[in-house]
Amino acid sequence: MQTYSPPIEDYGFLMREVLGFDAAMAELGLEVDADLASAVLEEAGKLCAERLAPLNREGDEQGSRLVDGVVVTPLGFADAYREFVAAGWPALAGDPAHGGQGLPFLLQLWLDEMLSAANLSFGLFPGLTRGAAEAIAAHGSDALKATYLEPLVTGQWTGAMALTESSAGTDLALLKTKAEPLGDGSFAVTGQKIFISSGDHDMADNIVHLVLARLPDAPPGVKGISLFLVPKILPDGARNTLSVGALEKKMGIHAQPTCVMHYDGAVGWIVGEPNRGLAAMFTMMNAERLMVGIQGLGIAGAAYGQAAAYAKDRLQGRSADGATGPVAIIDHADVRRMLLNIRVFVEAGRALAGWTALQLDRAKHHSDAGERAKADAMVALLTPVVKAAFTDFGFESAVQAQQVLGGHGYIREWGMEQYVRDARIAQIYEGTNGVQAMDLVGRKLPLGGGAVVEGFFALIDADLDAAGDAGAVVAQTRVALALLRDVTAGLRGAGVEETGAAAVDYLRLFALVSFGWMWARMAAAPGDSALHQSKRQLADYYAARVLPQAHGLAAQVQAGAGAMMALEAGAF
Template sequence: MDYRPRPEDVRFLLEAVLDAPARLRALAPFAEVDDALHAQVLEQAARFVGSAVAPLNRVGDAQGCRFASGEVRTPPGFREAYRAFVDGGWPALSAAPEDGGQGLPAVLEAVLYEWLAAANHGLTMAPGLLHGAYACLRHHGSEELKARYLPKIASGEWLATMCLTEAHAGSDLGQVRTRAEPRSDGSLRVSGGKIFISGGEHDLTPNIVHLVLCRLPDAPAGPRGLSLALVPKWLPGGERNAVHCERIEEKMGLHGSPTCAMRFEDATGWLVGEAGRGLAAMFVMMNSARLHVALQGIGLLDAAWQKAEAYAGERRQMRAPGPVPASRGGESADLIAEHPALRRILDTQRAWIDGARAIAYRSALMLDIAEHDADPKARERAQRWCAIVTPVLKAACTQQAFHGASDCLQVFGGHGYVREWGIEQTVRDARVTMIYEGTNEIQAIDLLVRKVLPDHGAAMSAVLLELRDTLDASREAEADVQRRLAQLRYLGTTVAMAAQADPVLPHEVADDYLRATMLVLLAWAWARIEAAAPLDAGRARVAAAFRRWVLPEFEMRLAMVKRSCEPVALTHAAVARSPSG
């Protein structure tokens, strides 16, 4: 029951729903990237993921990584699979040609990494930060650093890490204590400890490039005093740097990925970007990583759904209640796939997968537009979309990955709880996605408190109006989405008004606001899917499941946020009416 990518599903969304090939050809770097090339890349990627990566998922979980004397050995087959990944040119898919990359659109890279995570999350953690490290160094590195490290990172010949977290400083990066002292030759002497570093030590590549958040002497306290240093495992002259792995964590899942506690002991590094601007440089990496974590969530949910759908189509139990659709034959009445309770689980998860994919692929397409469009206004619109939608995708897709995979485990009954069928591994592996690259609660606060409220909802309104303008109000389903988009716009105004009297309120309702936003985005995606082409019986059933079992949650979230705002509004009105007010 290894994961199998389905290129035809992806091509339908990219071509029929998002018109991605035509939009990409309008960008100068992709003028020659036609439909045939898109199809070829997707077919080859699906073949590689299905044959070289997916079969190692179980062994990676069962045997895990081994730590001894400061060195890490990855599970059997991982080194060979990663070598094939590099030899196939997959890490360099969207890197610039001048850096040794293929210069293909970011949206194709997004699909590749979704499939990789679905097939083998543990192995995919190794190259998972390459795209972010490449972007960070390309935008902020000195010419000398770029010449020395960028081609190696772009090709995947060397892997990279993101060293932020310290034992006392998780999400509060302002408490980082790792120190960096300038040397006379322009390098830095870096000392400190980092924890939860994915791939901090391994045997997949001969060198590991650590991007380390640190504090220079006399830097102010808090996040404004942080800088970013590039600290390689091996120095340019061939000497081993003073970078040490102290242990690997024993984790709930992701046993195929070494999560390391790292110690930098007067290690040699170099400044990336400006002193005191480390977070600005790092967030180039983190924003890219957050979209890819959202794609991990989609991929893991797809992997869980594939297992559950296949099992439900073979497992026979008591006869299902009611008539069985003629298209599936009366003889299948005792398959658990025909039982309404389990059909609801399966179709609900499929609705999330297809809808979330459309939003995530549109976001990856916006990354290409933001980078390459000749029109400054188009670039601005694309950047605005990514700023608003990325935290929504990261939080909502990873939450659904864990809870949806747990629902898929339910389809197996007791068989799902034992290791034989592999679904329990997906549940365990998915859980961490809700935590890393910024917890889901932080994503919700980022959306509402930092992105929506400061400009009184102007940026959010612009995004929602753009979506409204893509819809045809003459179609009932699309008119319904337009109504929900308007409700979400008004909800932002309601929260903004209430926040004037109670600044804590937005933090309390941020999760509900984000969830409501995702549900509206899904409604838009499904409206576009249904309008793109006549749906076959299976997709029509899933579309109906979305309207029945997923979309009604929007009203609930809307009511929860509005109910929270009401006491504030009533109190504020009472104060205004009082003689003293």
């Protein structure tokens, strides 16, 4: 069976000894310290462990159902969501002007980790809602903000993002949904969308859809796409003309209703400028990409906890010297390898997520415009890395945790197979990981003429200098950073084919270096407690067994596109 233990001690360690949380909050003028933040996270952890985790397996088995055109979520989900809202969790980092609590985004991102670990399907409801609120806040009219922001920020209403059509996935230039002006400032939106998470459910009184569509005089391609707010319930209380055609039958996240949505002249209002819908939608998508990355991290952490507990309890085989047996499988080197591979990702990923969240707080709250811009650029650089690397490593971690359990990992009883199934979608939605890698290489490396990525490398250099003699991870991260710098220089000015061939390997190398940076910072934290000692031992493992992969990845990037593109298409 599934159990979940929130990583509250690790959050406290990161805030107090690695990320400089108190100093960062003081610089930003936020009256929050690590003690308060830890108390908030502890309460969130109790909710996730005691209320949401017990619903995870039952929700997976029941799934959401379409009954007479209405989506019914699994037993207990609606009640749990109402409790979640009543306790104020959706509003945690929201703008106080719209009912939010204004707490640091760091707390929100780590709450997302715990939600994903405890019950990924549930966590998608508030996550999508937060993204919708951010898009409306950034691009909506004053009238739309006045009507929709507070109920979304507080979670009274939920949000959904409607982009994909059967013939328009990543290439949104092909979308066909239309929006006709009704003469009173509203529009009639007509079309079909697929893969719409939280498109309908029984957990909130209203669902606010953000829908991409074309105006009658729109130019072709992506330059002719506009964004529309289409609510399930109109401001006058009437039911809008949108409906669920079907629920997708999926590999995982069964409790999350993934809908085929029909918009039959549904009334909506434009968000942002006409034909500039992608700019508005990307506000939501970028927020969601960070959240999706954290989903991979959360599932990896939950799977690790389950696998480590099993490995300490399961007796199998003899000791290495053959003298005793049976022994707990945690004594076998290969089982340790799998568990350590998961753990060094989870703890470094948690640290990197925290650092990225602090940059978001700087971009929002810093008094100096230049500092806000620098922080925002860092977030832009790291967003595809967090989304793709965390979900790739997250899925790999779930598979390794399943392997620790052997045959018990393959059957439903222990819950490991659900983690594998649920984790898989995170590599696909909100832009597949290959697309994220191409975004990193094609769009993010050139930011500021290359100054942003060079600034990031300089931060790592400075921290490695400060870490001094914190162990092998410092020297090995320096080596990997030098490789990353070399291949970064080699990709500057490269053509589309070359960057496309290199992108996935480049992003993974970028992530390995970033994790090494975090391990160097953790290893350098002074102290002799059991926690400090374990951090240094984990950093040594990362340096010895994971960072050497950087050499192979750099060689793959430098190999170019030739061998990849040589085979004629017809020969596949």
